[in-house]
Amino acid sequence: MNNAVTLKGRKEGFQLILHSSASFEKILEEIKELKVQLKNDTQTGHELNFYVKTGNRELTDSEKKQIEDIIVDDHFSISSFQSDVISIEDALKLHQASRPRLEVRTVRSGQILDAQGDLLLIGEVHPGGTVRATGSIFVIGELKGIAHAGFSGNESAIVLANFRHNAQVRIGGNVHVIEKSEGNSEQSDEIKFVCVNDLHIIEVSPLHDLKTIRPEIGKHSGGLF
Amino acid sequence: MGKAIVVTSGKGGVGKTTSTANIGTALALQSKKVCLVDMDIGLRNLDVILGLENRIIYDIIDVVEGRAKLHQAIIKDKRFNDQLFLLPAAQHADKNAINEEQMIELIGELKKDYDYVLIDCPAGIEQGFKNSIAAADDAILVTTPEISAIRDADRIIGLIEQTSIQAPKLIINRIRKSMMQNGDVMDIDEITRHLSVELLGIVFEDDEVVRSSNKGNPVVLDPSHIASQGYRNIARRLLGDTVPLMTLKEEKRSFWKKLFGKKN
Structure with a gap:
């Protein structure tokens, strides 16, 4: 069902993998769905920490902000964004x-x-x-x-x-x-x-x-x- | 409260910077506290002639733009104990990096600490010249016995007359005795009368000026040279002494002197 975003549980926390072949709009959509699902599945008082892997995609600051806006609240937080690529300038x-x-x-x-x-x-x-x-x-x-x-x-x-x-x-x-x-x-x-x-x-x-x-x-x- | 004197000429290459360095040094030798200010921003030379080039850490633009305090930018010439100082120009800026108001403030600050503030004006009559004369109380006009230099000097006098500065005092520089005696160039009286300003002094052409400048020593340090005597006389006149003008006559030894006189 999910082909743009994958959620994996790891030692370090929850890994949110954004597939680089999917469009950003699709990713946002699916993160929203995921969020609602997670909200229902987890008990209150339990904190969840994500780290986002963007694969072969370099997110701009505003794109990162959009994702943070959806996920981050009292119970959910994002520790880092990780990318496999860097810009030519960097x-x-x-x-x-x-x-x-x-x-x-x-x-x-x-x-x-x-x-x-x-x-x-x-x-x-x-x-x-x-x-x-x-x-x-x-x-x-x-x-x-x-x-x-x-x-x-x-x-x-x-x-x-x-x-x-x-x-x-x-x-x-x-x-x-x-x-x-x-x-x-x-x-x-x-x-x-x-x-x-x-x-x-x-x-x-x-x-x-x-x-x-x-x-x-x-x-x-x-x-x- | 000291006095700010601008050294200017209009034309380039007549010896403004050399005169500034030498008059300043001569005044320092007379135990006056002197600060030389190089206004030739972008093409500074005064530091080179004084042999202080590699000591520059901050310059006048650093002071104006607040990167350094005035006392940090001023370089002390170690050859004179606390008598001669230099405020160097910036080399990587242009004349528009500073304006008249900033100059007035800066020179006003310097006049509190020094007996004489000598401002080395750049050639031309653009912003650099305007900045240089903005804060001056007096002006020294340098010219050579060439018609082009005299023409430019005339123009400068006209410009200075429009300001509150007193009529400039004239230095006729790089006089070649033989040419003046032969009437190839205007003589001292003619130049002074033509420009109708007070004559401050004359300096004869002397190879030693270039030789000593190249070593970073103003020629005035060695009193045996003819140009050195000219500059020393100018400094004394600035201090109010009455000093007779140097004679133009080439020493012609008479037949009898040649025969019986002692060798020099």
């Missing part, structure tokens, strides 16, 4: 968050390069230019402008570059000015990284300390995996 977001964004360009004076997550920049940041990322920033090339890692407040982010020029590094709300006087400009060419230490002070450290100071860098576990 998928892209997850995809982007799980790997550093690669940019090959020159960031010139007055330009701002914004990135969600980590940023790998191959190119130069000119004086007056800004690169910003919510995660860490890695620069292959010359950093002469501003690099702002952990832009949204993440203080565990780092900035990695060869600090050979006057520049400015910001991590979260901390600011560090890299000052190179003419005397020590050729002092070292090695790559260094800037991070915020336990005392909430920005410090510049040599590359070989990276694994000890920030062991989580490089283990990208953002998103699904």
Whole structure:
């Protein structure tokens, strides 16, 4: 009889399966019938908790609301909606968050390069230019402008570059000015990284300390995996 | 209560920013507390000439839009103990990001704390210029002995006369002695008479200006250079001293001097 909605009892509660081949109107109709039936079958004072499985269908907020409006009352509640699919937009977001964004360009004076997550920049940041990322920033090339890692407040982010020029590094709300006087400009060419230490002070450290100071860098576990 | 002075020219490239940096530095050397305000929003340079570019954290637009307090945006020049300060312009905004009322409020705030507030005006007569002159008490007009710069300076004087600012004081910048002596360009008297404003000072063309600006040091720090002396004199005149104008004459050594005189 029921071909749009199936009710199953599980350990976790009642599972309400909405078949993705059925139309949404049909589903609503059947949920209404089901509700009336359940009301009659269950004794008062007994609470029922549902979780809704939508299969290969992604419900919009208003559709979820419609279902909640029918089911939820004093005795019935919905704990969650579960779907086997996600929108392409969300998928892209997850995809982007799980790997550093690669940019090959020159960031010139007055330009701002914004990135969600980590940023790998191959190119130069000119004086007056800004690169910003919510995660860490890695620069292959010359950093002469501003690099702002952990832009949204993440203080565990780092900035990695060869600090050979006057520049400015910001991590979260901390600011560090890299000052190179003419005397020590050729002092070292090695790559260094800037991070915020336990005392909430920005410090510049040599590359070989990276694994000890920030062991989580490089283990990208953002998103699904 | 300090004084707000706008440094303007109309034409670009005549040395507004260089003059602002050097006059400000010279005033600081005379133990005045000076704040330089870069109004060239979108094409800022004053910070570069002062060698403070990488110290900028907040700028004037951050202050106007409430992202930072005024004192957070002001950068102290460490070379002068608590004498010279810079309020930098924003680089990723344009001149319309701020208006005249906001400028008046901002400069009014600065005048409480500083003896001199020098406003570096952008080239042109658009919003950036209007903002720069809105809050100024006095104006310094920079020109070069080129007819195009003088023409623009004339236009600026006309615009400033329509405001409550006193008649601007003139700086003739980048004078090449030989050209002026040969009559290839208008001479100092002619320019001053033509523009009919008070002459504040003259600055001779000096390669050292570019050389030292490139290193982030205003030329005025080293008194041995001819441009440095010009700017130092201008600062002293601003403070009320009477300083004679520098002489245009190229030192011509007479035959006898060449023969018997000491080498320089």
